[in-house]
Amino acid sequence: MATKPLSRLDLNLLVALDALLTERSVTRAAERLSLSQPALSASLSRLRIHFGDPILVREGNSYTLSPLAIRLVDQTAIALESARRVFAAHAEWDASESTREFVIYGSDYSFVAIGRHVSALAAERAPGVRFRFNLHYPQFVQDAGHVLRTVDGILIPHGPVEGLRYVDLFSDGWVGVAATDNTLVGDEITMEVAASSQWVFTYQSQLAFTSAGRQLQELGVEPKVQTVVEGFLAMPAFIAGTQRLGLIQARLAPFAANHGGVKVVSLPFEATPLQEALWWHPVHDRDPEHVWMRLLFAEAGRTIAAE
Known part of the structure; x- marks a missing residue:
């Protein structure tokens, strides 16, 4: 099948596709994008025609992803994040002028052990940067590879999470x-x-x-x-x-x-001993702000390990 020229593709469909793959529901995806349900249903119809695939398959009262859609999950997230970085890029990026909010999941232990140190370092070097530390939950950990596409990381010891990028921070007894x-x-x-x-x-x-x-x-x-x-x-x-x-x-x-x-x-x-680590999805690998954030955690981890 011939590939359509990029100029003939509606890149707005990429946003709709990402929301549909993430939410696995037309209703929830429409709410996420602040669109009407008919508008997103129309986007889903166009996506189905483009791929020649249902994308979402009804099972009872819910939807599951088709085999093709499952393969598209990571590709779509990476493509969308790359597009965002293109349009958010500046000639130079200065952490001290950033207003980004990083969303990190973990336990209250990880927030006390290292989150507070990272927050203090950020306050000194980038006062406009914010951190949102949310408690993780079993379903998050089970589906970390999927959920971490849309947040910045999870603080958790080695064991429950596998197959993702990580940086070791410190060990504990x-x-x-x-x-x-x-x-x-x-x-x-x-x-x-x-x-x-x-x-x-x-x-x-x-x-x-x-x-x-x-x-x-x-x-x-x-x-x-x-x-x-x-x-x-x-x-x-x-x-x-x-x-x-x-x-x-x-x-x-x-x-x-x-x-x-x-x-x-x-x-x-x-x-x-447990080995605490920061885990993230590969979609964030080349994001300069995310790299800065990871280096901040690594620095805090070295300070804690030396105590």
Whole structure:
């Protein structure tokens, strides 16, 4: 089939295609682009004619992507981002004059451990730059390759995310948390107490878990999880005044100790350290502002690792 000259293609369809592939719904894609549903339906019809493919395939009350559409997801995102960079380009880019907002997902731990340092560095060097730190969720991590096309990155240790670009930031260990009046726990949680006590876990599913919690299970202790809270900083509030136990990263130990009513203790096993990293989609590789942001995280990571 002959390729149409670029001058004869309506590049607005690229925007519509990206929204349809991302939202997988004509209604949601129209809302995203602030267009009427009939207008976007017309764009979808033109795209179907151009590609000779349905793009969106109805299954029950929802739509799924056709095999061709799945192949187009990354190509479309990269092409659209490249077009945006062309029209946003300036002769010189100066971070100190930028007003860009970077959207980063992660846990409250990652925001405390490194996000606050990156924010401080940016405030010194580029006061117009903003960061939006959003809490991730299991579905985000499961579909990170898709979601990261439209945000700037995710802070998460190695393990749950694969096949994306990343930069390692720092490593961290694990410690236990117990109530100060828990007479079963001294300076260390024993394996016997670990097996008999109730626990507060931060994540507990096939897709969301901590490496230390998984390691405890591999050592033959099936924790009796009484409470699940999707945040590390909230954990001490669920442990103080109880016989429950918890696991947190070593860099959060001072924050936990400051809560009151809890103590930080050693674990009865050598917990495998976690390696925190910033992950992003290849669509952002050559974006100069994104490169600057990644270098900022890398610098903050080196400072933390040297502490």
